[in-house]
Amino acid sequence: MADLVVVGGGPAGVAAALEGARLGAQVVLVERGLLGGVCVHAGCIPSAAYHTAAGFLHELRRAGAAGIDAGPPRLVWERVQAWASKTSETVASGLRARLEALPQGRVVGRRKNGGAICSRSGAAYRVAWR
Numbered sequence: 001m002a003d004l005v006v007v008g009g010g011p012a013g014v015a016a017a018l019e020g021a022r023l024g025a026q027v028v029l030v031e032r033g034l035l036g037g038v039c040v041h042a043g044c045i046p047s048a049a050y051h052t053a054a055g056f057l058h059e060l061r062r063a064g065a066a067g068i069d070a071g072p073p074r075l076v077w078e079r080v081q082a083w084a085s086k087t088s089e090t091v092a093s094g095l096r097a098r099l100e101a102l103p104q105g106r107v108v109g110r111r112k113n114g115g116a117i118c119s120r121s122g123a124a125y126r127v128a129w130r
C-alpha cells in the first residue's frame with residue numbers, strides 16, 4: 001500500500017516523491033522513461049550545456065583581441081553532443097542518489113524501460129528500478 005503514488009520522474013515528480021517521503025508518507029514513484037524527465041534529458045540541462053559550449057566558442061574567437069592566440073577554434077559537434085549527454089547523465093545520477101539516500105533506500109533492479117519505484121514499507125524505504 002502507498003500513501004502517495006507519483007506518476008513521472010521529472011523534476012516535479014522527484015520533488016513530490018522526496019517531499020512526500022520527508023513528511024513520512026509511503027511513496028511510490030513510477031517513471032516510464034528516464035529519471036529526470038524532459039528537463040534533465042531534453043530541456044534545461046542539455047540546453048544549458050549547448051549554451052555553455054557556444055559561449056566557449058564565442059570567447060575563444062574573441063580571445064585573440066586580448067592577445068591570446070589559441071588558434072582557430074573548431075566545433076566538433078559529436079563531442080559537444082557527448083558532453084551534453086554526459087552532463088544529463090550526471091544530473092540524473094544526482095537525482096538517483098537522492099532517492100537512494102532515503103532511509104534504507106536502495107536500487108534493487110532495473111528493466112529496459114528504466115522505470116523507477118520509490119517506496120516505503122513500514123520503517124524501511126526502498127528505491128527500485130524496474
Ligand SMILES: Cc1cc2nc3c(=O)[nH]c(=O)nc-3n(C[C@H](O)[C@H](O)[C@H](O)COP(=O)(O)OP(=O)(O)OC[C@H]3O[C@@H](n4cnc5c(N)ncnc54)[C@H](O)[C@@H]3O)c2cc1C
Pocket residue numbers: 007008009010011012013030031032033034035036037038039040042043044045047
Ligand atoms: C528545450 C527546453 C529547455 C528548457 N529549459 C528550461 C530551463 O532552462 N529552465 C526551466 O526551469 N525549465 C526549462 N524547460 C522546461 C522544463 O524542462 C520543464 O518545465 C520540466 O521538465 C517539467 O518537469 P515535469 O516533472 O513537470 O515534467 P517532465 O520533465 O516532462 O517529466 C515528466 C516525466 O513523466 C514521465 N511520464 C509521463 N507519463 C507517464 C506515465 N504514464 N507513466 C510513467 N511515467 C510517465 C515521463 O517519462 C517524464 O520523465 C525547458 C524545456 C525545454 C523543452
